Every structure is written in C-alpha cells, then in structure tokens.
Amino acid sequence: DAKTTQPTSMDCAEGRAANLPCNHSTISGNEYVYWYRQIHSQGPQYIIHGLKNNETNEMASLIITEDRKSSTLILPHATLRDTAVYYCIVFGDTGRRALTFGSGTRLQVQP
C-alpha cells in the first residue's frame, strides 16, 4: 500500500471548515484514498473514500488532486464532536487485506 504523510496535529475553530491534508505521492492506479477517524476510546469510523473524482457525503468532502498524489478532507462546519484522530489510508484491496493505520492527524476543534 502506498505510504501516506499527514500533519501530526491541527487546530480548528468551531463552526469553521477543517481542511486536513494528506500526501500519497506513490499511490498506484487502482488504489483508493480512504479517510477514517477515531474519537477517543472508540473504534475507527469510516468517513469517505474516493479514487480520482472529488466526493461528498453527509459527513465530509474529499478533494483529490488531478495527479492523485495528495488529497484534502474537508469538514465544512467543524463541531467539538469532530475532535478526533483522522487517518488517511491508501488502499486497493478492500475485503481481502486489512487496512494499515499510520499515526494520523489529531484534530482539536476549539470552542
């Protein structure tokens, strides 16, 4: 699986958009970009995933650059409940192999 690089931590003001970057310069053509988050003492929660087109769901938006070497997860209006560790994972073998988690980005939403 392609390696990802994320900032260790970020702060965001409540009500503002949180933009979490992820670099994955070695991504291959059949690998998706997945985003999960883990709120303290809970299991990881799926947020969104995409291959090359931008994606949006009720939780977030995923912007993938044209060359697919980086992506940004956008939480449009962050709330205190969005404080969590966010993991960007590049993966192309869903269902057959397990996801590998890196260190992620610790997002702290400030009141």
Place this chain on the structure above:
Amino acid sequence: GAVVSQHPSWVICKSGTSVKIECRSLDFQATTMFWYRQFPKQSLMLMATSNEGSKATYEQGVEKDKFLINHASLTLSTLTVTSAHPEDSSFYICSPTGSVDTQYFGPGTRLTVL
C-alpha cells in the same frame, strides 16, 4: 454504514484469567474478520485475520496460542485472551468485512489486566 457490535465494551480481570471478546456484524455477513489492538497513544495494529470456517492467520509477534480466534459463523467472531497478563491490557477492535467496498470497525473493548 455497516453495524458492528462488540461485547463487552470494557473488562477488568485478574492476571492469569481468560477473557472472551465477541464481535458481531449485525446487518451483513462477514466472510473475513480482522482483529486489531491499540496500546495507549499508539495507532491500531493488526493482530490476526480469520476467514469464516478457517483457522486464523496471525501477524508476526502475536502468539496464536494466547489469542484464540473463533470465526464459526458469518455474523460472529470471538477473540479469547488466554492467561491474560498486565501487558495484554489494551483496546481490542474487530473489523468484520464481506462483499462491501469499505471496512467497518467495532466500537472496541478495553481490557485491563490487574
């Protein structure tokens, strides 16, 4: 998204006892089950993978005789920590997967061994 449950959500036990953790996929059939553990301030680490009706395969450094995995049905898998010791204290998370394009996770079980 898929609904996954784990039981118990937390357990405290004495050293030397065995603890069983259940993981259920409530709205889909899990042909494969991944078990992870997470130590404080660390990320999730895969422990083992099991396919329904088959023996589990364990990651390097995970003792198969200590962490017994049963995946006898498509909706239930159990992880038994045998003769638990304080160093086994951790957050255990299951991830059942089937014919879906997204991996979902259980809420986790916090094990504390005294």
